Structure formats: structure tokens, C-alpha cells
Amino acid sequence: xxxxxxxxxxxxxxxxxxxxxxxxxxxxxxxxxxxxxxxxxxxxxxxxxxxxxxxxxxxxxxxxxxxxxxxxxxxxxxxxxxxxxxxxxxxxxxxxxxxxxxxxxxxxxxxxxxxxxxxxxxxxxxxxxxxxxxxxxxxxxxxxxxxxxxxxxxxxxxxxxxxxxxxxxxxxxxxxxxxx
Numbered sequence: 001x002x003x004x005x006x007x008x009x010x011x012x013x014x015x016x017x018x019x020x021x022x023x024x025x026x027x028x029x030x031x032x033x034x035x036x037x038x039x040x041x042x043x044x045x046x047x048x049x050x051x052x053x054x055x056x057x058x059x060x061x062x063x064x065x066x067x068x069x070x071x072x073x074x075x076x077x078x079x080x081x082x083x084x085x086x087x088x089x090x091x092x093x094x095x096x097x098x099x100x101x102x103x104x105x106x107x108x109x110x111x112x113x114x115x116x117x118x119x120x121x122x123x124x125x126x127x128x129x130x131x132x133x134x135x136x137x138x139x140x141x142x143x144x145x146x147x148x149x150x151x152x153x154x155x156x157x158x159x160x161x162x163x164x165x166x167x168x169x170x171x172x173x174x175x176x177x178x179x180x
Contacts, residue, residue, distance in 0.1 A: 004092070011090035018083040025072050025079070033065040063127040067120050074113035078156075081105040095170050103163035110156025114149055118142075 001009075056064075081102040088099045125140040132138070 008090050008092075011086040014086045015083050015090070018079050018086065022076055022079050022083075025076055029065060029068045029072060033061050033068065060128060064124065067123045067127055070120055070123075071113045071116035074109045074116055078106045078109035078113065081109065095166060095173065097170070100163050100167045100170070103159050103166060107156045107158075107160030107163060110152060110159060114153045114156065117149065 084102040085099055085106070088094065088096050088102070093099065121140060121142045125138045129136065129138040
């Protein structure tokens, strides 16, 4: 198998796996928040710790799902654009303008996702405790960064840099083509 065919095959399979990841990113939070007893601390930004033994009524479920989906929305944007990148590579268009724009969007969406995750914790604490008696309401702010969050942030920055490098490489190729 030639190198081009291997790249094409890998790009096609990566596109399928990204499609599966997109589906799971949407299905899992919906499943978690619609269960009669949500799974403890699985993607819910501490909601169960805040609620304790209290009832999880429909309005709180909807708010919890919305807040959980906030960072996931940016993840979906990044995954969709990664799928576009692999699609262009599979077509042999690695240096296309579409690829540059898609890589740029992956980087922006990744940075936005990290910020949305930081915002989700305080929003979740407000949403889960808004109807508690006075003195029991919670507003939590978390300062710090997890290793995974830092890695994700720097990976997003690398996608932004890669998009710039790709754009510059395309400009250089066009300049070279004009000289010859």
C-alpha cells in the first residue's frame, strides 16, 4: 500500500471515529441528566455534591444539561472541524484554504472550551442551589488548572499555530509557482 493510500485510509477512519465521538458527546450528557438518578459527578460539574439528598426536579435537570452542554458545544465545533480536516486530507487537499480555516476553528473552539469549562463550575453551583433556603445557597469558584485542561489549552494553541504555518506554507508555494 502506498503512502498516499495509507494517509487516505487513516483520514477516512479518523473521520468515522470523529463522527462517533460527536454522537457520544451529545448522547452521554442527555442520558446522564435524564436518568432518574444521575450518575454522581460524571460530567456534571459537581451538581450531585451540591444537591446532596435533595430532589433533582426537571428545571434543575434542564439547567444542568444546558450548563454541561456549554463546553461540549465548543468540543463539537472542534471535532466537526477536525473531521473536515481529515476529509480534505483524504481528498489530497492537505494545503487547502478550507483546511487552514478548519484548523483555525479547532484552535479557537479548543480555547473557548477551556474557558467554558471554567465558567461551568460557578454556573452549576448557582443553578443547583438557587432555590435553597437563605444561607444554604452555593456559589463556588475554582481557581487552578488540571493537567488535562492545561494540555487541552496548549493543544488548542498549537492548532492555531499550525493553521498559521499552513497558511504561510501555501503562500510560499504560490510565490514559488509564480517564479517558475
